[in-house]
Amino acid sequence: MAINSNVSLIASLISEPSRAAILSVLMDGRMHTATELAAKARIKPQTASFHLAKMIEAQALTVQQQGRHRYYGIHNPEVAHVMESLLSITPLTPIKSxxxxxxxxxxxxxxxxxxxxxxxxxxxxxxxxxxxxxxxxxxxxxxxxxxxxxxxxxxxxxxxxxxxxxxxxxxxxxxxxxxxxxxxxxxxxxxxxxxxxxxxxxxxxxxxxxxxxxxxxxxxxxxxxxxxxxxxx
Amino acid sequence: MAINSNVSLIASLISEPSRAAILSVLMDGRMHTATELAAKARIKPQTASFHLAKMIEAQALTVQQQGRHRYYGIHNPEVAHVMESLLSITPLTPIKSxxxxxxxxxxxxxxxxxxxxxxxxxxxxxxxxxxxxxxxxxxxxxxxxxxxxxxxxxxxxxxxxxxxxxxxxxxxxxxxxxxxxxxxxxxxxxxxxxxxxxxxxxxxxxxxxxxxxxxxxxxxxxxxxxxxxxxxx
DNA sequence: GAAACACTTCCATGTTCATCGAAATATGGA
DNA sequence: TCCATATTTCGATGAACATGGAAGTGTTTC
Incomplete structure (x- = not known):
């Protein structure tokens, strides 16, 4: 069923910890620069760039360029809703620091x-x-x-x-x-x-x-x- | 953030096409045997067993044994809701056969x-x-x-x-x-x-x-x- | 125009994971 | 008890993907 492969494609966007971290930051409803998102996700800018491009292509995020800065945000409330749905069934884990x-x-x-x-x-x-x-x-x-x-x-x-x-x-x-x-x-x-x-x-x-x-x-x-x-x- | 790694864990359950196919079959609200799910997902029974065990452990599915048959079903409506959320933002693809x-x-x-x-x-x-x-x-x-x-x-x-x-x-x-x-x-x-x-x-x-x-x-x-x-x- | 900054692209590397063949285990039927 | 069926376990294999170093591109500041 072709539908399944697309469901898994969308889910795979969130399944990577780095992308999940980026999406989580963006759940504050604001736009953030690539460098900020890289820092929050604790990855190098080139890795962030790779992930951001992937999510742009999948239309999970939008990007607006202002000079040398690229501002990324969640594409629409439906994407946020999926994150909320996942968060609502996600078990909590112990704190580490x-x-x-x-x-x-x-x-x-x-x-x-x-x-x-x-x-x-x-x-x-x-x-x-x-x-x-x-x-x-x-x-x-x-x-x-x-x-x-x-x-x-x-x-x-x-x-x-x-x-x-x-x-x-x-x-x-x-x-x-x-x-x-x-x-x-x-x-x-x-x-x-x-x-x-x-x-x-x-x-x-x-x-x-x-x-x-x-x-x-x-x-x-x-x-x-x-x-x-x-x-x- | 520990939360992100768990969100990605849950999303990773669905990100694999075989598991997405299994979940999709189970969206009919019924219980299905492992052999049925393997056939519907077009994978071997041992591969299905591997995926089913993973989803049981993550509490996405439940299993009931009746003799030699194992009946699998979606664990709760929250899991179904996540699938529905993902389906609602999934783009359609062309038919292949x-x-x-x-x-x-x-x-x-x-x-x-x-x-x-x-x-x-x-x-x-x-x-x-x-x-x-x-x-x-x-x-x-x-x-x-x-x-x-x-x-x-x-x-x-x-x-x-x-x-x-x-x-x-x-x-x-x-x-x-x-x-x-x-x-x-x-x-x-x-x-x-x-x-x-x-x-x-x-x-x-x-x-x-x-x-x-x-x-x-x-x-x-x-x-x-x-x-x-x-x-x- | 040069330097600094933000970000992207290229490439090599290492890790993770899905897959199935083969074999084993559990259950039911003859 | 033997055979068939359902399912699981083990191990090997190959593919996919995230990562960062290095280099490149675009924009801003001096």
Missing amino acids: LNQATEDQAIRRARTCYDHLAGNLGVRLTESLRNQLIVEEVGKEYVVTQKGEAFFANLNIDLAQVRTKRRAFCLQCLDWSERRYHLAGAVGHALLERLLELQWIERLPKTRAIRITPDGLIGFKDTFSIELTETTT | LNQATEDQAIRRARTCYDHLAGNLGVRLTESLRNQLIVEEVGKEYVVTQKGEAFFANLNIDLAQVRTKRRAFCLQCLDWSERRYHLAGAVGHALLERLLELQWIERLPKTRAIRITPDGLIGFKDTFSIELTETTT
């Missing part, structure tokens, strides 16, 4: 899962939304309640506009680090963007971990009834 | 997508449900309308019971052969089971293609307003 433990901890605490919030923060936000009856769980989806419509309006998130997007509206996404669900889909994306606007969270330069700001600590406590502690970094 | 063309055609016409109906039949059923306002499209999900509640009740599908299942309720699944959406999730599963009960469709012995029965032709016309033609097989 202190530095790695620190980064892993930051990643577990709060991170982007391509275009929505994940990690302990993502999971606790989702639980708060459920506990306050802002969303209700139906199977593996969430339905926004009447109270939720008001809640998001107060947060300045226009749900009517969110509903027009051609994507899952309000899903559960299995958080591989917490082994519980966080909120994904169009609502998850809108929430992430709004929290960045409010500057309750901020992106960090070299990682897809997310930092919670002092304003965020207050905002999450007041709005979501979540007590968080700031990291000592 | 007439026999393959015939089977491909049957697969395109109607098949199981692990636990729901896919192919041209799946897509047309979904379109009919939308056109008759039985379901409404919200992003990449479907919401069952008031009229839909009655429709499914008439078809003897208990939606209240379906809603209790711990899975996506009513999703779009991108049909790789039609390049349009068919209905998946718990409702998709319930619909497949009901159509089998009604004997409007039936499973075929050696393929995940689905056959439409003469009763089915009448039922789909009366209930879904779909004109289908029976294949000459």
Whole structure:
């Protein structure tokens, strides 16, 4: 069956640890240069170039050239979705170094899962939304309640506009680090963007971990009834 | 990052054409013997044994022994979901033989997508449900309308019971052969089971293609307003 | 225009892995 | 008990692929 050989071709893109590392970095939803990706994947630039070309050819990534720099990004949400699917069934392994433990901890605490919030923060936000009856769980989806419509309006998130997007509206996404669900889909994306606007969270330069700001600590406590502690970094 | 090496490990299970072929066969939702899977994947039994052992160890498959036969099946819906994700972004390739063309055609016409109906039949059923306002499209999900509640009740599908299942309720699944959406999730599963009960469709012995029965032709016309033609097989 | 930087291409090397023939083991039927 | 079938194990083989050193190309800075 011709279909199988193509499925294996796509899967083979991710099966190589170096390419998986590159894709993982790009799951922060941003564009990165070839040199950055080489460093993050701990391979030489020529090896990175080889892998990047392969993923460009397979249309898993896109590239934009600006002067001497080539910026690489994930081609479309479908590719990110495949990565998320794989991450959701991937077993965890023990940590091997202190530095790695620190980064892993930051990643577990709060991170982007391509275009929505994940990690302990993502999971606790989702639980708060459920506990306050802002969303209700139906199977593996969430339905926004009447109270939720008001809640998001107060947060300045226009749900009517969110509903027009051609994507899952309000899903559960299995958080591989917490082994519980966080909120994904169009609502998850809108929430992430709004929290960045409010500057309750901020992106960090070299990682897809997310930092919670002092304003965020207050905002999450007041709005979501979540007590968080700031990291000592 | 330790996570990446595990993502690549999982992806490597599917990256091998033989294992992809085995998984594809098992996407019919049934259990198959090692000898059957070897034949379908066009490899020797010892090669199949090697691959099956690998996928058992990785908990992608399960095995049940009955006498001299070993029956293999997909371990859980999460694994099937990963396969579906990969299939949804896999480009199609040209057909290489007439026999393959015939089977491909049957697969395109109607098949199981692990636990729901896919192919041209799946897509047309979904379109009919939308056109008759039985379901409404919200992003990449479907919401069952008031009229839909009655429709499914008439078809003897208990939606209240379906809603209790711990899975996506009513999703779009991108049909790789039609390049349009068919209905998946718990409702998709319930619909497949009901159509089998009604004997409007039936499973075929050696393929995940689905056959439409003469009763089915009448039922789909009366209930879904779909004109289908029976294949000459 | 030269130097530095970002990135790619070429080539050799080493590693990994899928494959099957042959043989062995386990189970069922006559 | 013997034979057939299903499946697994062992070992050898060949192919595929990731890697980095060296060199080359394109762009930016001085």
